[in-house]
Amino acid sequence: xxxxxxxxxxxxxxxxxxxxxxxxxxxxxxxxxxxxxxxxxxxxxxxxxxxxxxxxxxxxxxxxxxxxxxxxxx
Amino acid sequence: xxxxxxxxxxxxxxxxxxxxxxxxxxxxxxxxxxxxxxxxxxxxxxxxxxxxxxxxxxxxxxxxxxxxxxxxxxxxxxxxxxxxxxxxxxxxxxxxxxxxxxxxxxxxxxxxxxxxxxxxxxxxxxxxxxxxxxxxxxxxxxxxxxxxxxxxxxxxxxxxxxxxxxxxxxxxxxxxxxxxxxxxxxxxxxxxxxxxxxxxxxxxxxxxxxxxxxxxxxxxxxxxxxxxxxxxxxxxxxxxxxxxxxxxxxxxxxxxxxxxxxxxxxxxxxxxxxxxxxxxxxxxxxxxxxxxxxxxxxxxxxxxxxxxxxxxxxxxxxxxxxxxxxxxxxxxxxxxxxxxxxxxxxxxxxxxxxxxxxxxxxxxxxxxxxxxxxxxxxxxxxxxxxxxxxxxxxxxxxxxxxxxxxxxxxxxxxxxxxxxxxxxxxxxxxxxxxxxxxxxxxxxxxxxxxxxxxxxxxxxxxxxxxxxxxxxxxxxxxxxxxxxxxxxxxxxxxxxxxxxxxxxxxxxxxxxxxxxxxxxxxxxxxxxxxxxxxxxxxxxxxxxxxxxxxxxxxx
Numbered sequence: 268x269x270x271x272x273x274x275x276x277x278x279x280x281x282x283x284x285x286x287x288x289x290x291x292x293x294x295x296x297x298x299x300x301x302x303x304x305x306x307x308x309x310x311x312x313x314x315x316x317x318x319x320x321x322x323x324x325x326x327x328x329x330x331x332x333x334x335x336x337x338x339x340x341x
Numbered sequence: 342x343x344x345x346x347x348x349x350x351x352x353x354x355x356x357x358x359x360x361x362x363x364x365x366x367x368x369x370x371x372x373x374x375x376x377x378x379x380x381x382x383x384x385x386x387x388x389x390x391x392x393x394x395x396x397x398x399x400x401x402x403x404x405x406x407x408x409x410x411x412x413x414x415x416x417x418x419x420x421x422x423x424x425x426x427x428x429x430x431x432x433x434x435x436x437x438x439x440x441x442x443x444x445x446x447x448x449x450x451x452x453x454x455x456x457x458x459x460x461x462x463x464x465x466x467x468x469x470x471x472x473x474x475x476x477x478x479x480x481x482x483x484x485x486x487x488x489x490x491x492x493x494x495x496x497x498x499x500x501x502x503x504x505x506x507x508x509x510x511x512x513x514x515x516x517x518x519x520x521x522x523x524x525x526x527x528x529x530x531x532x533x534x535x536x537x538x539x540x541x542x543x544x545x546x547x548x549x550x551x552x553x554x555x556x557x558x559x560x561x562x563x564x565x566x567x568x569x570x571x572x573x574x575x576x577x578x579x580x581x582x583x584x585x586x587x588x589x590x591x592x593x594x595x596x597x598x599x600x601x602x603x604x605x606x607x608x609x610x611x612x613x614x615x616x617x618x619x620x621x622x623x624x625x626x627x628x629x630x631x632x633x634x635x636x637x638x639x640x641x642x643x644x645x646x647x648x649x650x651x652x653x654x655x656x657x658x659x660x661x662x663x664x665x666x667x668x669x670x671x672x673x674x675x676x677x678x679x680x681x682x683x684x685x686x687x688x689x690x691x692x693x694x695x696x697x698x699x700x701x702x703x704x705x706x707x708x709x710x711x712x713x714x715x716x717x718x719x720x721x722x723x724x725x726x727x728x729x730x731x732x733x734x735x736x737x738x739x740x741x742x743x744x745x746x747x748x749x750x751x752x753x754x755x756x757x758x759x760x761x762x763x764x765x766x767x768x769x770x771x772x773x774x775x776x777x778x779x780x781x782x783x784x785x786x787x788x789x790x791x792x793x794x795x796x797x798x799x800x801x802x803x804x805x806x807x808x809x810x811x812x813x814x815x816x817x818x819x820x821x822x823x824x825x826x827x828x829x830x831x832x833x834x835x836x837x838x839x840x841x842x843x844x845x846x847x848x849x850x851x852x853x854x855x856x857x858x859x860x861x862x863x864x865x866x867x868x869x870x871x872x873x874x875x876x877x878x879x880x881x882x883x884x885x886x887x888x889x890x891x892x893x894x895x896x
Binding site for chain 2: 271272273274275276282284285286287290291293294295297298301304306309313336340
């Protein structure tokens with residue numbers, strides 16, 4: 268499976284009437300996860316988050332593709 | 342500074358109460374003749390209600406201020422008979438471009454769906470909007486506007502409110518059976534009543550400049566994150582009527598607003614942005630901060646709050662005047678039913694419930710935009726810049742770029758006025774939804790669905806061939822008008838003419854059927870404010886009457 272770069276966020280059981288809503292729901296939750304953390308704590312949260320999500324995705328070829336894109340823009 | 346607009350001066354007339362030395366008495370008094378107060382007054386007066394509108398000033402908005410008027414606002418103003426001129430004068434735009442540092446990262450088109458009468462948004466200086474509303478207000482004989490009449494005292498009571506009003510000829514007293522407060526964010530009336538409004542202030546300042554240019558800039562919205570000409574901040578460029586461009590510079594918190602407003606400080610910023618050779622003149626400059634907050638409830642006995650007096654949001658997304666106008670759209674039909682004795686006062690509780698729900702949604706969306714545009718922490722800024730960096734190449738990231746989610750009406754899905762679906766429907770037109778527009782044809786020449794509905798309860802009943810409607814169904818539909826709260830039946834069809842006494846609405850392009858998931862027999866009950874109240878796959882007069890009762894707190 269290739270890396271999906273189309274909008275793909277949703278929430279089971281929640282009905283969205285506007286196309287921007289699921290992405291904004293996620294982004295707010297992401298920023299909220301870092302609320303009142305130091306930069307060092309935030310870096311740790313991000314690392315833990317990546318590890319959790321990587322395991323959830325499972326397919327290492329997808330992860331390699333994502334890691335490559337991420338590194339190119341650094 | 343240059344002026345492309347001649348401010349009108351509205352005449353002060355000595356109030357009859359002062360001339361005759363007596364107390365006035367009005368069924369409805371509205372305080373504040375901005376976009377929201379004027380809309381409320383026009384809506385009431387258009388329905389035959391006598392209204393007194395008081396304003397402490399004698400002209401329209403000084404400066405362009407609110408410049409984006411959303412599709413839903415235009416639809417409300419269509420219902421009030423005054424959108425056409427605004428749309429004609431305003432600038433309709435659909436394309437927005439987003440820049441990050443030196444590059445354009447993507448652009449979007451606001452108009453994803455064809456076959457709607459009004460565009461997603463028009464840009465028009467607030468003074469033009471107010472000027473047009475005042476022209477419309479002057480056509481209504483039962484609407485009295487008093488300029489340079491300042492409310493200096495309010496005394497609420499169980500069945501009225503008493504106002505003390507000051508003029509250059511002295512003060513007078515008016516008794517209002519109902520008082521609508523539309524006197525803006527700082528609301529003197531709210532303060533006089535000692536009512537709270539809670540929320541948070543954002544520690545940021547923005548400079549807005551109206552610039553007159555002969556520039557051949559396209560009619561688009563341009564938004565820059567961290568551009569080379571204004572490092573680490575955001576800039577927004579919008580076109581308005583008369584070749585006036587609105588430029589909005591984020592300044593940060595630690596600046597002196599008075600210094601920033603001086604032309605010698607503003608002009609270099611604009612020159613850096615436009616390039617030195619482009620000719621322009623400054624028309625108006627202001628520095629603002631903002632708050633996101635709302636009152637706990639918008640109805641306080643006989644006193645009803647609308648617009649900025651009840652709730653405020655950050656300006657990203659144009660949810661100020663647009664949401665205030667929707668407040669009046671929601672309030673006025675309810676107030677009229679209560680005043681006419683056709684609904685209990687509890688119906689006004691639902692004004693507060695539905696519009697608090699909408700205000701919370703507006704505050705949420707504008708706060709999210711604010712947090713994206715002006716990140717509050719290093720990690721938040723890193724995520725923001727990562728999204729912008731990915732946006733050029735990847736569609737998912739474009740969807741996350743938030744430079745303002747432009748004002749759209751709320752789906753009032755939690756409202757107690759809705760009758761829940763008992764059958765299956767596709768699409769978004771669920772109970773509580775603001776109605777989607779569509780091209781149609783009525784015998785009177787109306788060409789849009791939203792031009793055919795509103796101002797009363799209506800039942801839209803679908804049958805492919807209107808001529809094939811059987812006698813029993815025709816009789817049932819006609820009977821809906823005979824009730825304390827009458828329901829006008831409209832037969833929606835692809836062809837044919839409904840039996841005598843019933844309107845036929847031809848679904849010119851099949852969009853009504855598509856957007857409302859219509860099948861033979863499908864019936865939609867719609868509210869006077871063009872929201873869906875209930876829908877069924879068949880026609881049952883008893884169910885329609887029960888849904889009307891529910892939608893008016895008469896159940």
